[in-house]
Amino acid sequence: MLFRLSNENLGYDGTPVLRDISLTVSAGERVALVGESGAGKSTLLSVLQNRYDGNTALIPQDPGLVRSLSVFHNVYMGSLHRHSAAYNLLNLVWPRQSEIARIRPIVERLGLGEKLFEPAGALSGGQQQRTAICRAILQGGDAVLGDEPVSAADNHQSRAILAALSDTFKTIILAMHDVDLALEFSTRIIGIKGGCIALDAPAHAVTRSDLDFLYRD
Amino acid sequence: MAAVPSNAAPTTPRYSPVVKTSVGFVAAAAVCLAFADISITTLDPWLEMKRMAWGAVTPDFGAVAGLGMVVLRTIAFALCGVALGAVAGFLLSQIFHLGPVRWMCASVRAIHELFWALIFLQMLGLSPLTGVLAIAIPYAGICAKVYAETLEEAQLPALRTLPKGTGILSAFFFARLPDVWVHIKNYTSYRFECGLRSSAVLGFIGLPTLGFHLETAFSEGNYSEAAALMILFYLLIATLRYWMRPKLVGFYVLIAPFLLGSGAAINMSNIVRFLTVDIVPAPLREGGLLAGQTWRNLGDWSGTLLMDQALPGMVATLLLTQIALVVTGVLALALFPLISEKFFGPVVRTLGHVFLVVLRSTPEFILAYVFLQLWGPSMLPAIVALSLHNGAIIGHLVGRFSDEVRLRPDSPRGINLYGFEIVPRVYGQFLAFLFYRWEVIMRETAILGILGIATLGFFVDSALADIRLDRAMFLIAVMVVFNVAVDSLSRYIRGRLHLSTRAGQA
Amino acid sequence: MPSRITLLLCSALWLLLLGGVSPHAFADTFVFTAIPDEDEARLRQRFDKVAAYLSRELGVESKYIPVKSYAAAVTAFRNDQVQLAWFGGLSGVRARTLVPGAEAIAQGYEDQAFLTYFIAHASTGLKSSQTFPKDLAGKTFTFGSKGSTSGRLMPEFYVRQNFMKAPDDVFTKVGFSGNHAKTIALVQSGAYQVGAVNFKAWENALQSGKIDLAKVSIIWTTPPYPDYQWTIRGDVDKRWKTGFKQRVTDVLLNMKDPDLLASFPRKSFIPAKNADYQPILDVAKQIKLID
Incomplete structure (x- = not known):
C-alpha cells in the first residue's frame, strides 16, 4: 500500500475542492486520473505527493524548470539528494563526464539529445515537458506522480514517454486528458467529477463511452 | 438624506488620491521655498560661467600627470567596493527577513559614501581600504535589500519538484538562484555604475581617484583641466558595456586591489582608539560612569547638540529635500519626452539620450560644487544640482517606460498627446520612481553640507573638522534616524497609492 | 555561468590581498x-x-x-x-x-607675529580703519577653512570680542570658503562682501597679480598672534x-x-x-x- 486517503476533504486554504475522498493505491499500479480540467486532479496529485514520506518523483503541469539552467542541469536536479552539496555545486559550474554519461541516454531516449546544454527557457513547451520527465526518471523512487505530462506531445511521443516512465517506475499516477491513451496505458482509471471520485475501476473493465459522463455538464 | 438620481453627473470633478498627493507635495515645497534662501550672491556669475564654458570647449588632457593611472584607480576603487558590497549584500539578503538585519541595512545605507569615508579616514587614514569600505558598506546595505526583494518576488516553480532530502545549499544554487541571477546581475552592474560615481567623488576628500584632481582643478579655476577629467569620466561610463564584459569581471576584480595604490600604513591602535575613546561622548569620557553629574552633563551635551545643530540641520535638510524632490519631478516630466519614441525622431532622441546621460553621470556633488562657484552660497545651487541629477535619472526611466505605452492609431499629437495620453499613463510609475528617490535625495543633501550648505551634513563636517568625533557620530546617528523615517514614510505612501516598481531601477 | 563562481572566489581571495597590499608601504619613509x-x-x-x-x-x-x-x-x-x-x-x-x-x-x-586681514568688496563702501570696523554687522562674511587659525580662529575671536555675539548673529550670512585663495576670490567676485584672510596668503596673491585692488581691499588688521x-x-x-x-x-x-x-x-x-x-x-x- 503506497498511498492511502480515507474520508478526507482536500483543497487549498481551507476551501475543499474534493470532498470525502477515500483512496488507496498499491505498489505496481498504473493509475490514470481523468476528468474535466478544474475537477481537482492536480489537487489530488499534490496531496498524494505531500503525504507520502518515501521518495516520489513529481512532474507538475507547469514543468517546474529553472529556465536559465540547461537541460542537463534541470535533469541533474533529480539527483541532488544523492550527492553532497559540494559535488552538486561542482556540477553546476562544471558538469562531470560521469554525470553527463548518466543523463545523456535518458535525454536521448526522449529526443532531447541535441538540446542537452541549451537553457530550458529556450525550449518549446513540449521539450520543456520532456525535460521535466527526464528529471523525474533520473530521480526515480517508489512512484511517479504526473500532472498531464504528455499534454504537449503527439501520439507517438506520448507512447514513448509513457513507456520510459513505465520502465523506471513500478507505480505511476498520472492525470491525463487523452482518454484513449489513458485506457491504453493504465491498469486503473479514476474519474473525478463534482468534487468526488465518480468512477474507480480497472482499465480493462472500462470503455471509452463509460467515461463520457465525466465530461458532460 | 435626499436621494440623488444615480445617473446625475457630479458638478465638480473628483480628484484621485494620486493627484491629491502630488498637489500636497507641490504645496509643501512651495511653503518650504518661502523659508529657503535661494539668492544668487555672486555679483557677476556670468564671468565665471564664461570661463567654465571656455574650459569645457578647450579640454586639456595633458594637464594631469598620470591621467591613465588616475582613471584605473577610479575603476579599481569602484570594482573593489562594489564587489565587496555585492557579496556582503548577497549574504545579508539571505537573512534579510530578520528584523535586526533589516534595520542594520537601513542604517548603513542611510549614511552616504562620503561620510563613511570621513569616518574611516579617522580609523584607517588615507589607506586604500578607506575608499573601498566607504563604498562597500553602504552598497552592502542597498544590495541586501534589493537582492532580498528580488528573491522574494521570484516565481520558483522548480522548488517543489526537488527530490526529498535535497540539501539547502544545493536547492538554493539549483532551484532558487539561477532564475533570479539575471536580475541580480543587472542590478549589480547598475550599482557598479553608481560605484564609479562614488569612487570619483571620494577623491574630493583625498583618495587618489578622479575627484582628487577635479577638486584641485575646479578650486584653482583650471577649467580646461576639469573639462578633460569630466570628459574622461563620461567616456568611462558611456563605454561601460564595452569593457565591463561578464567574462572579464573575475579577472578585473582579481587585479583591482593591486591598482588601488599604496597609502598610509594601517595601525590597529588607531582603530581601537576610535571605537573605544573618540566616539564616546565627551561627558562620559571625562566623568565617572557612576557619578550623577556625568549623566547630567551628558544630558546637557546631547540637548545642546540637538537644539543648536541637529534641529537647524534637520530643518534645512527637510526644506532642501522637499524642494529638490518637487523640482526633480517637474524636470523629469519635462525631460522624458526627449528620449521617448512617442514624441521625437531618432536624431532628437539621440541628443536627448546624450544630454540625460551627461546629467545623470555627473555626480550631484560635483554639480553642486560647480553651481556653488557660480552663484555663491545659498540653497539654490543645491536645489539645481540635486534636481538636475535626479530629474535626469527619473526622466530616463519614465522615457523608457513611455515607449511601452500602446496608442490608438488616431491618438492626438504634441502637447495633447503628452497631456491626455502619455502622462496619465506613466504618472503612477513616475511617482513610484520619484518616491524611491526621496530617500536618495535626502542622503545627498547631507553631503552637500560638506560644501557649506547648512544641512545636517554641514554640522557633521564641522564636528569632524574640529576632530570632535563624538559629536560627529551623534549627528550621524540623528541623520540615520531621519533617513530611515523618510524611507518608511515613502514606503507607506507608495503602499497607500498602490504604486510599485522594481526597486532596482530607481 | 562560470563568471559567477569566479566572482565569488575572487572576492574571497582578494579580501586577503587588500590587507596585504596597502600597509607598510612607507615603513621606512x-x-x-x-x-x-x-x-x-x-x-x-x-x-x-x-x-x-x-x-x-x-x-x-x-x-x-x-x-x-x-x-x-x-x-x-x-x-x-x-x-x-x-x-x-x-x-x-x-x-x-x-x-x-x-x-x-x-x-x-x-x-x-602673524596677522589676519579683514578684506571687503569695493561695493560695501567699507574703508580701511585702525579700529575694529563695527559697520561689518549685517554684511555677508566668509572665513577660510573651518580649522584655520588666521582664516577662522582669530577673526572669529575678534568678531565675538567686538560684538559680544556669535558670527552667525552678527552677519547675514557666514560661509567657509575652504582656503585663503578662495576667500580672496569669493570676496573679489562679490559672492561675499567681507572675508578674513591670512596676510601672507594675501601678499602672495598680490604679488602673483591675482588681486584687483579696485574690487577688494584690506579694511582692518588684527593684532599679531x-x-x-x-x-x-x-x-x-x-x-x-x-x-x-x-x-x-x-x-x-x-x-x-x-x-x-x-x-x-x-x-x-x-x-x-x-x-x-x-x-x-x-x-x-x-x-x-x-x-
Whole structure:
C-alpha cells in the first residue's frame, strides 16, 4: 500500500475542492486520473505527493524548470539528494563526464539529445515537458506522480514517454486528458467529477463511452 | 438624506488620491521655498560661467600627470567596493527577513559614501581600504535589500519538484538562484555604475581617484583641466558595456586591489582608539560612569547638540529635500519626452539620450560644487544640482517606460498627446520612481553640507573638522534616524497609492 | 555561468590581498604633510622641494603627502601616518593636544607675529580703519577653512570680542570658503562682501597679480598672534634613531635656500616650543573650538 486517503476533504486554504475522498493505491499500479480540467486532479496529485514520506518523483503541469539552467542541469536536479552539496555545486559550474554519461541516454531516449546544454527557457513547451520527465526518471523512487505530462506531445511521443516512465517506475499516477491513451496505458482509471471520485475501476473493465459522463455538464 | 438620481453627473470633478498627493507635495515645497534662501550672491556669475564654458570647449588632457593611472584607480576603487558590497549584500539578503538585519541595512545605507569615508579616514587614514569600505558598506546595505526583494518576488516553480532530502545549499544554487541571477546581475552592474560615481567623488576628500584632481582643478579655476577629467569620466561610463564584459569581471576584480595604490600604513591602535575613546561622548569620557553629574552633563551635551545643530540641520535638510524632490519631478516630466519614441525622431532622441546621460553621470556633488562657484552660497545651487541629477535619472526611466505605452492609431499629437495620453499613463510609475528617490535625495543633501550648505551634513563636517568625533557620530546617528523615517514614510505612501516598481531601477 | 563562481572566489581571495597590499608601504619613509591653506599646485611644488631637501640633509627618504582638509592633516599626524607637519596655530595646538609628546620645533620668522586681514568688496563702501570696523554687522562674511587659525580662529575671536555675539548673529550670512585663495576670490567676485584672510596668503596673491585692488581691499588688521609651525611626533627618536628629532629641527632651522623660503613665503625659520602657542589654545578654548 503506497498511498492511502480515507474520508478526507482536500483543497487549498481551507476551501475543499474534493470532498470525502477515500483512496488507496498499491505498489505496481498504473493509475490514470481523468476528468474535466478544474475537477481537482492536480489537487489530488499534490496531496498524494505531500503525504507520502518515501521518495516520489513529481512532474507538475507547469514543468517546474529553472529556465536559465540547461537541460542537463534541470535533469541533474533529480539527483541532488544523492550527492553532497559540494559535488552538486561542482556540477553546476562544471558538469562531470560521469554525470553527463548518466543523463545523456535518458535525454536521448526522449529526443532531447541535441538540446542537452541549451537553457530550458529556450525550449518549446513540449521539450520543456520532456525535460521535466527526464528529471523525474533520473530521480526515480517508489512512484511517479504526473500532472498531464504528455499534454504537449503527439501520439507517438506520448507512447514513448509513457513507456520510459513505465520502465523506471513500478507505480505511476498520472492525470491525463487523452482518454484513449489513458485506457491504453493504465491498469486503473479514476474519474473525478463534482468534487468526488465518480468512477474507480480497472482499465480493462472500462470503455471509452463509460467515461463520457465525466465530461458532460 | 435626499436621494440623488444615480445617473446625475457630479458638478465638480473628483480628484484621485494620486493627484491629491502630488498637489500636497507641490504645496509643501512651495511653503518650504518661502523659508529657503535661494539668492544668487555672486555679483557677476556670468564671468565665471564664461570661463567654465571656455574650459569645457578647450579640454586639456595633458594637464594631469598620470591621467591613465588616475582613471584605473577610479575603476579599481569602484570594482573593489562594489564587489565587496555585492557579496556582503548577497549574504545579508539571505537573512534579510530578520528584523535586526533589516534595520542594520537601513542604517548603513542611510549614511552616504562620503561620510563613511570621513569616518574611516579617522580609523584607517588615507589607506586604500578607506575608499573601498566607504563604498562597500553602504552598497552592502542597498544590495541586501534589493537582492532580498528580488528573491522574494521570484516565481520558483522548480522548488517543489526537488527530490526529498535535497540539501539547502544545493536547492538554493539549483532551484532558487539561477532564475533570479539575471536580475541580480543587472542590478549589480547598475550599482557598479553608481560605484564609479562614488569612487570619483571620494577623491574630493583625498583618495587618489578622479575627484582628487577635479577638486584641485575646479578650486584653482583650471577649467580646461576639469573639462578633460569630466570628459574622461563620461567616456568611462558611456563605454561601460564595452569593457565591463561578464567574462572579464573575475579577472578585473582579481587585479583591482593591486591598482588601488599604496597609502598610509594601517595601525590597529588607531582603530581601537576610535571605537573605544573618540566616539564616546565627551561627558562620559571625562566623568565617572557612576557619578550623577556625568549623566547630567551628558544630558546637557546631547540637548545642546540637538537644539543648536541637529534641529537647524534637520530643518534645512527637510526644506532642501522637499524642494529638490518637487523640482526633480517637474524636470523629469519635462525631460522624458526627449528620449521617448512617442514624441521625437531618432536624431532628437539621440541628443536627448546624450544630454540625460551627461546629467545623470555627473555626480550631484560635483554639480553642486560647480553651481556653488557660480552663484555663491545659498540653497539654490543645491536645489539645481540635486534636481538636475535626479530629474535626469527619473526622466530616463519614465522615457523608457513611455515607449511601452500602446496608442490608438488616431491618438492626438504634441502637447495633447503628452497631456491626455502619455502622462496619465506613466504618472503612477513616475511617482513610484520619484518616491524611491526621496530617500536618495535626502542622503545627498547631507553631503552637500560638506560644501557649506547648512544641512545636517554641514554640522557633521564641522564636528569632524574640529576632530570632535563624538559629536560627529551623534549627528550621524540623528541623520540615520531621519533617513530611515523618510524611507518608511515613502514606503507607506507608495503602499497607500498602490504604486510599485522594481526597486532596482530607481 | 562560470563568471559567477569566479566572482565569488575572487572576492574571497582578494579580501586577503587588500590587507596585504596597502600597509607598510612607507615603513621606512619619513612622511610629512601640511595644512591645505592654499592652492594644491603651489603646495605640492613647495613641499616636494622640502621633501627633496629633507631627504638630502637627513639621509632618510622623505615624502610629502597632500591632504584635502585641515582635519585630515591633524588626523594623519595623530594616526602616525605622517610624523611631521606644517601646521597652523590652531591645527598645531589640536594635534599636540591629541598626540602626547608631540612638539613644535620650528616656526617661520613671521609666524611670531602673524596677522589676519579683514578684506571687503569695493561695493560695501567699507574703508580701511585702525579700529575694529563695527559697520561689518549685517554684511555677508566668509572665513577660510573651518580649522584655520588666521582664516577662522582669530577673526572669529575678534568678531565675538567686538560684538559680544556669535558670527552667525552678527552677519547675514557666514560661509567657509575652504582656503585663503578662495576667500580672496569669493570676496573679489562679490559672492561675499567681507572675508578674513591670512596676510601672507594675501601678499602672495598680490604679488602673483591675482588681486584687483579696485574690487577688494584690506579694511582692518588684527593684532599679531603666533601662527604656523613645524610639529613633530614624540616617537620619531624611537622609530629612526635617538637624536632624529633634533636633526630634523636643525635641518629645518638651517633651511637657507632663498627659493624654498620664498615659496612659504618666510624670511627664515626660527626655533619654537609648545608654550609659544598657549595664546592660541586659550583663544580656541574661549570660543569653544577646543573643549
